[in-house]
Amino acid sequence: MKAFPKAVISVTAVAAVAAGLYTAALAPRRNQPGWEEFSGHRFAHRGLHDSEDGRPENSLSAFRAAVEHGFGAELDVHLISDGSLAVVHDSDLTRVTGLTATVEDLTAEELRLYPLKDSGEQIPLLEEVLALFEEKQPLIIELKTSGGNANALTDAVMERLDGYKGIYCIESFDPAVLLRLKERYPHVIRGQLSENFLRSAPSSLSRPLRAVMANLLTTFITKPDFIAYNWVDRDQPSLRAMKKLYNVHEVSWTVRDPDLMKTLESQGVTPIFESFIPN
Numbered sequence: 632m633k634a635f636p637k638a639v640i641s642v643t644a645v646a647a648v649a650a651g652l653y654t655a656a657l658a659p660r661r662n663q664p665g666w667e668e669f670s671g672h673r674f675a676h677r678g679l680h681d682s683e684d685g686r687p688e689n690s691l692s693a694f695r696a697a698v699e700h701g702f703g704a705e706l707d708v709h710l711i712s713d714g715s716l717a718v719v720h721d722s723d724l725t726r727v728t729g730l731t732a733t734v735e736d737l738t739a740e741e742l743r744l745y746p747l748k749d750s751g752e753q754i755p756l757l758e759e760v761l762a763l764f765e766e767k768q769p770l771i772i773e774l775k776t777s778g779g780n781a782n783a784l785t786d787a788v789m790e791r792l793d794g795y796k797g798i799y800c801i802e803s804f805d806p807a808v809l810l811r812l813k814e815r816y817p818h819v820i821r822g823q824l825s826e827n828f829l830r831s832a833p834s835s836l837s838r839p840l841r842a843v844m845a846n847l848l849t850t851f852i853t854k855p856d857f858i859a860y861n862w863v864d865r866d867q868p869s870l871r872a873m874k875k876l877y878n879v880h881e882v883s884w885t886v887r888d889p890d891l892m893k894t895l896e897s898q899g900v901t902p903i904f905e906s907f908i909p910n
Contacts, residue, residue: 657847657872659879660854665820666880668798669901673892674703674771676885676905677720687727687747689718691755694763703769703798705884705903708757709777710784715739716757716791722777728754735777757791769798771859771882771903773824774808781807789816802859802882804844809853822882823847826861847873857882859903862895 678693679700680686686693689706697704707720717734724732728745734754737745742754757772764770774784785801785808792799801812802822812821828841836844843849846869847858857880860870865883873879884903886892892902892909 654872654876656851657869657876658854659850659858659873659877660821660856661877663820663856665800665818666856669703669769669771669800669820669880672703672769672901673909674705674769674882674901674903675700676705676903677707678704679908680905682749685750687750687752689720689727689755690747690750690752691759691763692750692752694755694760698763698767700908701768702909703771704760704764705771705773706760707773707775708784708788709734709775710780710787711735711737711739711742713738713740714787715742716787717742718755718757718760720775722775724754735780757788761791761795761797765795765797767797770800771822772799772801774801774803774805776803776805776808779807781805782811784808785811786815789819800857802857806844806849806853809849809855813854820856821853822857822859822880823850823853823855824859824884827864827867830864845869856880857901859884862886862891 675697677688679696680688680693686696694704706718709717711717711734719727719734721727722733722735724730724734724745727747729748730745732745746753774788776784800820800822802824804824809821809823812819825844825847828836828845858870859882862883882901883895886902886904887906889907889909892904895902
C-alpha cells in the first residue's frame with residue numbers, strides 16, 4: 632500500500648478539522664415551535680406600499696392595505712430618544728420625509744413634525760402598527776440598531792409586544808439583537824438578516840466583519856431560527872450549507888417579480904415582496 636507523506640496527512644487533518652468547525656459554526660437553533668405559523672405566508676416589504684397611490688413605505692395606509700389583501704408585513708423599528716419605537720427604515724429621515732433629521736434623536740411628539748413625503752401621513756409608532764395586525768396577519772419585525780443600543784432596543788420592543796395577541800418574529804442585521812433574544816426572550820422566533828456584504832461593502836463594516844456577516848459565522852453564538860438573505864445572493868456557500876445540513880428556514884428579500892416569488896415558494900422559501908400585488 633502506498634504511503635502518503637506526513638505533510639499531506641497533516642494538511643488533510645487540518646482541512647478536516649477546519650471543515651468540521653465551519654459546519655458546526657453554522658448550526659442554527661432547530662425545531663423551535665412557532666415557525667409553522669409563518670409557513671405559507673407572504674410578507675409585504677414595509678407594508679403594501681405604493682407611493683403613486685398615496686401609500687408610502689412603512690405607513691399605516693401601507694400596512695392597512697397589506698392586512699386587507701391578506702398579507703403579512705415586514706417593518707422596521709428604531710428606538711427614539713424618549714423610549715418610543717418609530718416604524719421607519721432609515722435613521723436619516725431625508726429620503727422618506729424630505730426633511731433632515733436623525734430619527735433616534737427625536738421624541739414621539741417631535742416625530743410628528745416629519746410627515747412622510749407626498750402623503751401627509753405620519754411616521755407611525757410600533758403600537759399603531761401592531762393594532763392593525765393583532766389577531767390577523769403575521770409580522771416580521773426588523774430591529775434597526777444605532778450606537779450600540781441593541782439591548783435597549785430589543786428590550787423596548789419586547790415590552791411593547793408583551794400581551795400582543797398576534798403572530799410575529801424578530802430579525803436584525805445586528806447579531807447583538809439575536810443574542811439578547813436568545814438570552815432573555817428564548818420563546819421568540821429570531822432571524823439573522825444578511826447578504827453578500829463583500830459585494831455591497833457597507834462603509835460601517837470592516838472587510839473582516841463583512842466576511843463574518845456574509846458567511847453567517849455568528850450563528851454558533853446567536854442560534855437563529857431562520858436566515859433572511861438577499862435573494863440575489865442566496866447561492867452564498869454558507870446559506871447553502873445551512874440549508875443542506877440543517878434545513879434552516881430561509882426568508883428571501885426583496886422579491887420584485889411574481890414568477891421569482893413562485894419559484895422561491897416552490898423551494899420552501901418565505902418571500903418578502905414589493906412593487907406588485909401577488910395573485
